[in-house]
Amino acid sequence: MQRIKVIVIDDSAVVRQVNRETLERQADIEVIAVCPDPLVAFEKMQQQWPDVIVTDIEMPRMDGLAFLRRIMAERPTPVVVCSSLTDSAAATTVQALAAGALAIITKPKLRVRQFLLDSGNDLVAAVRAAARADMARVRHDASRPRQPAGPRHVERIAAPAHDLGTRQPSAVALPETTEKVIAIGTSTGGTQALETVLTALPRTTAGIVVVQHMPETFTSMLAYRLNELCAMEVREARDGDRVLPGRVLIAPGGRHMMLQRNGAQYGVLVTDGPPVNRHKPSVDVLFRSVARAAGGNALGIIMTGMGDDGARGIREMREARAQTIAEHESTCVVFGMPKAAIDLGGVGKIVPLDHIAQEIVAYGR
Template identity: 35%
Template sequence: MTTRVLVVDDSALMRAVLVEVINAAPDLHVAGTACNALEAREFIKTLNPDVMTLDVDMPHMDGLEFLAQVMRLRPMPVVMVSGLTEKDSETTLRALELGAVDFVSKPRTDPVGNIHAYADQICEKIRAAALSRKHLGQVPSQLRSPVLSSIPGAPLTAKVLQEKLVLIGASTGGTEAIREVLIRFPERMPGILIVQHMPEMFTTSFARRLDGLCSLHVKEAEHGERVKPGVVYLAPGHSHLMVRRVSGGFQCELSRENPVNRHRPSVEVLFNSAAAQVGRSGVGVMLTGMGKDGAQAMLNMREAGSYNICQDQESSVVWGMPREATINGAAHEVASLREIAGRVMHSLRGV
């Protein structure tokens, strides 16, 4: 079945480039193009597209204002098309909070000469948007978690804070899922390492945004820094993040080696390092995302002794990565997004 796309961008050149890339994919088709929000609003009514790509920065009515209207009046999957400035990254993160499924960055230079390098990424994100919140399979009933209305129990011991680690992987829909998990954690937590598929610049803004929302301190990971309790380390968009066991604890390591599963940072890289270095001291969490990055490595974590939790289908924007980790046996349990923080705490307490 062909996914019908509405392209909204004030740049005629970008519209032409996106049309060329999208129409080249056999399963995608541009149903229409619009240069502003007023045109787009009419096309949504008449064309009823499956997915809309939306420019972050447009005249008259900007992308955020229009997105808020769309999500209020006619909710639909939206992929934001963003520039690479710090202002663009802040606006894009706000768009994800408003309900956009994902975003794609514009090419750094002349789009005509460089767009083919982005073609796979653009089409993959449109496909993920089209799949968002659709059923991809069933969660095995034996993995269902009991509902937890809060995170009960005494504060974690000093030993748990020093010896345990929480490892989180996410992709499509992950920015909001990560926020939802982190804001439920108390200030006294073991170190937390996160890989979210996201380019450089955006991870800087994302870490800063999370830091202002959570009781935990959130920062981009730095090469060689010691992992401390109460701190969340986000993989920077330019590098893989790994963990290494050192005397008395763990430290972060960064690498600019080639992408793994087409991603850098890759969940596979982080989880494999956890399997080798953390073992039974780890708690793995796989959140929403398209594809299978990290699924095999999460199984390696389980075999090394870690306890693993996957987000369920109903609460995932796209149940791809957690689905793959569930069906290959990597997950000890599957939980809804609102329950994952509680399940992590139970695991850390040994409950």
Template identity: 40%
Template sequence: MKNTRSIRVLVVDDSLLFREVISRGISSDPLIEVAARAGDPFEARDELLRVRPDVMLCDVQMPKMNGIEFIRRLLPQYAIPVIVVSGVTETVFEAMNAGAVDFEAKPDMNSPGSVQHFLEQLIVKIKNAAQAKIIAPVQPAMTAGSAVWPGNGIKGSALSLKERLIVIGASTGGTEAIASVINALPPDMPGIIIVQHIPPVFSRMFSERLNLSSALSVKEAEDGDLVVPGKVLVAPGDKQVSVRRIGGQYRLECASGAKVNGHCPSVDVLFESAAKAAGAQVIGVLLTGMGYDGAKGLLALRRKGARTIGQDEATSVVYGMPKAAYELGAVEKQAALPAIPRLLLSMLQ
């Protein structure tokens, strides 16, 4: 984000009222300017060419053409960061797959508190998106159901799998990055815990979507869940998640708590607890995201002898979190996103 001028935003929504609410709300920030508004994708196309905005906010359900198809057609021609503003439905993940960089759920318009929270979150995401780069959707080297994964799975006993632990953190651009990693892994993996900065409710939808596409069993984490081989646990969107070793087993604690590094769940909370609970038995992976959450936690893991991976700049939507970790010396191996599943498997051998 440049400090010399404001971030120019195009607001696209078929509701005149909602366009007005968004425009007034985000314009309250001195670094954001509403450059134009549009009621459908065809108006939006004309405004894009006219005002050349830095970020576009786009609804999913619109007349003439839905937002997902619009994004899919738009980005190859006009590489602009898109934030999807939608109701609470799984269509947001389709939009992310089409190339959007982030999303935010529409508020309850009858609740001033809900609207205010929505606008505050949207302002933060606009500033993040202004620094994002548009990356073509990644096709993983292997997908669930493939006959052979790199290395033909993990060599080792069930006991060694039970002892090992994989922790993954991500933020902006992370839903698609996580999916590309998880979908390329075989079912015989150690237990995996994920923190993605994501709103409540969407974390459950994200888990269910991953469960359908992956060879692993994926669910939204609950307090007291055991971390076992072949299972992926995704942190709820409003809980801090940590892992403890109790009686030879890894067990999750999910609890309401203050934000850490501006986030709940926080990657640092998970990574630091994993360093204490499992030390050298952990592999920590830090993917695309704005800010520095996870950097200190990844360093704590490395100091305990854990293996650590950071996504590289070229394939990160926002090279913020992995960059902060790299500069701290927390990243043992830096890799392009498509190479991370194979690297994970090689570290487990």
């Protein structure tokens, strides 16, 4: 078994020690160096290049964002950001995701050691997911428009007869409204994928609800950034928000989001609860609620990400007569979530990332 080689970079000795101990307990991970800042890391990396870099963003001598951009320009490498939960750190971390970082691990200002010990499984999962990422699919320069990377055709998948032809789902919404809604779920590599899709949509697009796996604080910064780039209004969802044409609601980190219908109108319920598929917010929670509330008036889209969150939910959407799309493997940073959805029979079309916006516009017509 070839082990995943990791470098840990953080100006905190405590963080370096705990992260190293956490990772080295795994048989498939090897920490080849721990460094107090990016300049020391560059020296170590010239001797042995890592498979994954775990780095803070706010550091002395050279900030993590500048370090990340240099890495992506010289030798694109999977990066997991270990960031504090402050607003300033969250804003910088969202910039790091736009520049090519793949995942976020959070750390508080106080009781750092215990927090990192408690969240060690999250760090390990993030490193393993990053190691599987296809860096050729990651946009390394956030200012450069993304070029189509996948096939221009759309793969259509026939619905299994035992799923759709003979069984009527018990939770299909009553046909009292023709209002359409679009639900999107994504994870690793998803911030760039969302940017690619949402920036290509006109303001007249049907209302969109999104789950992107991110910690609390970071989703609001992501929504703010996308709102600056998109014709549609993009914001972090609040409990009771209406789902309207021209509006994108992103589930807040640390909370689940569900679609509800009141007559001919859709709104969202933002609520607490246990993680589902290890995630909160969970794509499955959103998709299942969309199947119940919107039925055949919905479009479900599952994009790049590790694991299988959303696979069962999008299957329920398809069984409720919704249209469903998975991102094509050729454009996914990590093909885990779309593949799981396809394998489970929940996907009607497989579409490369650069054509998903076209599918959304066509659906709106």
